[in-house]
Amino acid sequence: MKIVLKQVNLLHPGQKLNEKNDLLIEEGIIKKIGGLDEEDFKLAKVYDFENKYCVPGFFDMHVHLREPGREDEETIETGCNAAAAGGFTAVACMPNTNPPIDSAEIVRFIKEKSSKHLVDVYPVAAATLARKGESIAPMLELYDAGAVAFSDDGSAIKTAGILRNALEYSRMINAPIIEHCEEETLADGAMNESFTSTILGLPGIPNVAEDIIVMRDIMLAEFTGGKVHIAHISSKNAVDLVRQAKKRGIRITAEVAPHHFTLTEEMLKTFDTNYKMNPPLRTRVDVEALIEGLKDGTIDCIASDHAPHSIEEKEMEFIFAPNGILGLETQIGLVFSELVHKKHLTLNQVIEKFAVNPRKILNIPVPLIKEGEAANLTIIDPDLIWTVDISKFKSKARNSPFDKRLLAGRSISVINNRKMFFEEKFFAI
Amino acid sequence: MSLSSRHLLGLNGVPKEDIQLILDTARTFREVLERPIKKVPTLQGKTIVNLFYENSTRTRISFELAQKRLSADTINFTTSASSAKKGETFKDTVRNIEAMKVDMIIVRHQSAGVPQYLTRISKANIINAGDGLHEHPTQGLLDIYSIIEKKGRLEGLNVCIAGDIAHSRVALSNIFGLKTMGANVSVCGPTTMIPAGIESLGVKVYNNIDKAIAENNVLNVLRIQLERDAGRRIPSLREYHQYFGITAERLEKRNKEILILHPGPINRGVEISSEVADGPYQVILDQVTNGVAVRMAVLYLLGTMHN
Numbered sequence A: 001m002k003i004v005l006k007q008v009n010l011l012h013p014g015q016k017l018n019e020k021n022d023l024l025i026e027e028g029i030i031k032k033i034g035g036l037d038e039e040d041f042k043l044a045k046v047y048d049f050e051n052k053y054c055v056p057g058f059f060d061m062h063v064h065l066r067e068p069g070r071e072d073e074e075t076i077e078t079g080c081n082a083a084a085a086g087g088f089t090a091v092a093c094m095p096n097t098n099p100p101i102d103s104a105e106i107v108r109f110i111k112e113k114s115s116k117h118l119v120d121v122y123p124v125a126a127a128t129l130a131r132k133g134e135s136i137a138p139m140l141e142l143y144d145a146g147a148v149a150f151s152d153d154g155s156a157i158k159t160a161g162i163l164r165n166a167l168e169y170s171r172m173i174n175a176p177i178i179e180h181c182e183e184e185t186l187a188d189g190a191m192n193e194s195f196t197s198t199i200l201g202l203p204g205i206p207n208v209a210e211d212i213i214v215m216r217d218i219m220l221a222e223f224t225g226g227k228v229h230i231a232h233i234s235s236k237n238a239v240d241l242v243r244q245a246k247k248r249g250i251r252i253t254a255e256v257a258p259h260h261f262t263l264t265e266e267m268l269k270t271f272d273t274n275y276k277m278n279p280p281l282r283t284r285v286d287v288e289a290l291i292e293g294l295k296d297g298t299i300d301c302i303a304s305d306h307a308p309h310s311i312e313e314k315e316m317e318f319i320f321a322p323n324g325i326l327g328l329e330t331q332i333g334l335v336f337s338e339l340v341h342k343k344h345l346t347l348n349q350v351i352e353k354f355a356v357n358p359r360k361i362l363n364i365p366v367p368l369i370k371e372g373e374a375a376n377l378t379i380i381d382p383d384l385i386w387t388v389d390i391s392k393f394k395s396k397a398r399n400s401p402f403d404k405r406l407l408a409g410r411s412i413s414v415i416n417n418r419k420m421f422f423e424e425k426f427f428a429i
Numbered sequence B: 001m002s003l004s005s006r007h008l009l010g011l012n013g014v015p016k017e018d019i020q021l022i023l024d025t026a027r028t029f030r031e032v033l034e035r036p037i038k039k040v041p042t043l044q045g046k047t048i049v050n051l052f053y054e055n056s057t058r059t060r061i062s063f064e065l066a067q068k069r070l071s072a073d074t075i076n077f078t079t080s081a082s083s084a085k086k087g088e089t090f091k092d093t094v095r096n097i098e099a100m101k102v103d104m105i106i107v108r109h110q111s112a113g114v115p116q117y118l119t120r121i122s123k124a125n126i127i128n129a130g131d132g133l134h135e136h137p138t139q140g141l142l143d144i145y146s147i148i149e150k151k152g153r154l155e156g157l158n159v160c161i162a163g164d165i166a167h168s169r170v171a172l173s174n175i176f177g178l179k180t181m182g183a184n185v186s187v188c189g190p191t192t193m194i195p196a197g198i199e200s201l202g203v204k205v206y207n208n209i210d211k212a213i214a215e216n217n218v219l220n221v222l223r224i225q226l227e228r229d230a231g232r233r234i235p236s237l238r239e240y241h242q243y244f245g246i247t248a249e250r251l252e253k254r255n256k257e258i259l260i261l262h263p264g265p266i267n268r269g270v271e272i273s274s275e276v277a278d279g280p281y282q283v284i285l286d287q288v289t290n291g292v293a294v295r296m297a298v299l300y301l302l303g304t305m306h307n
């Protein structure tokens, strides 16, 4: 089948590509950029994408798909549907499933389950067996089965000794260790520790719980020569630490979740559990530091930390409710509304954070917009004004604090694996 | 005269007029409590649920007695949140209670925010009887009532709350209420028990109990949680008593006029010595009686409001 994306703005920072042109895709392969003849238009399904941007497919490197174990909250299929609807052609899924992704068998199960989807799923395997922090997982075998990184997400790798071994061992395959940075003994709380937590009477988690692990991890990355990727960075000091470490040439990268640069702890005053996450929402000062970190490249990627939870669980009393919110279907809108339209990031920088850097970190080739290449594309309308409606989410869950929020900017289509998602539907191309 | 809100969730933001109205009403009920027949028919036909997810016999009994004195029908629902967690969800429990057509819910829970959440899912008037480390407004009110009863006023008085401020809902309600009523409020405790940013509430912080005793007219002494604290945020109960315990010797040396409050239950020999707990400085048992009167006032004012 042939499709034409007509008069679309083609943008790819890696290729220095920035032109308005027609794009012909045949059997999922980019056949022509420009120079289309009448025949091409006649036989193809034509999409008029004038004023839209066609960019390399976006990659969310931090999602929780809940399968296996909590298929009531999300499945690989519904999670992938949400990813496509949100503008992503690939995700990396975290290993805190039940059972956890700590065996080649589970990695293969996830690869198999997602193999027919438009969205590519790259499993992140547990760094230690059962995520217990006691012995390192069979990384070589996991890698061969399809894992792209290792993490005990949900918590940091428990001890410096085990982290050292994980970093040294993973050097053989050049895979990063993704760290959820939180010192357990300082993090027994339900929100950011501050004056606000004091007046709300909620136990607090101080910034230093994050900073201390970021510091430890930087030092061990330097010592071992391994690669550390900081997941969902949230505090100002942590951003400063990563910035300094990068200057010293240490192999460290970082991602930030949209809720951490769009919301502050002030939202907790409603006691709405949709504002309960881990790391917790921080302060205005932290939000500014995160945006600064995105601007100057200290923070390499934006990733959602998409964390589906059932309504019953999120409706629990605040201190008992689980952490985390949905992110896949709102994050492009939040990034455009809060970063692009406010002139913090350029469109090219957004492509770096969403399409280029996650793949570089995970050693996955960045799709090219070039004749002969497979079409792996996200189509964006940066000016589309829309209202978030959680009832329309493709995700199985509904735990988003952004319901009814007015956003500017959205993905209108994604193309990958000879499939296209457009106007709420998937079809083969 | 009526209150500006149909719930009592905390003392943060409650206007002075409301607190004054509760205190004045409590004074009337305090007189009722001195009569041979201590019962008034004011809340006859009203159904009140005491929803206690945390073991707190004192607060529950005080509320229950206040309800009986006002002739309300009372239902007690006591459970521990950990056991409730396994089966029925909090929301289901509340829905069941709603189906019984209740007028008022008194709630105690170890999670902050539960009373606020209740206002979203229930039509009843909600009274917070203690939520997490957040607020315990009727305790704050009865402390204020007890201070005025003894000192005649609050305006300009120096009131210090001593103990584990970071893990106390009593402290916050006291701070908000006392400040609204014009007192100068301070807190005193070891640095590990002072919560982040408390000075931003306009509260002075002491780490020296002798200094706090010397400079204050009233000392509200909080209970030290034996199980939780020893060895973690304080080295030992012995050391706490030695450096922060309220003893007769300390009071005699620094301030003979001081008034001592304690929300109970007391740990004798830890935060307060027996001599002080039973001695002339304290009003601990008056606080218990005042507690019933203040709760009657709150129940009455909310229960007779036109919703």
Ligand SMILES: [Zn+2]
Pocket (backbone or CB within 6 Å): A153, A154, A155, A180, A231, A232, A278, A279
């Ligand atoms: Zn995490």
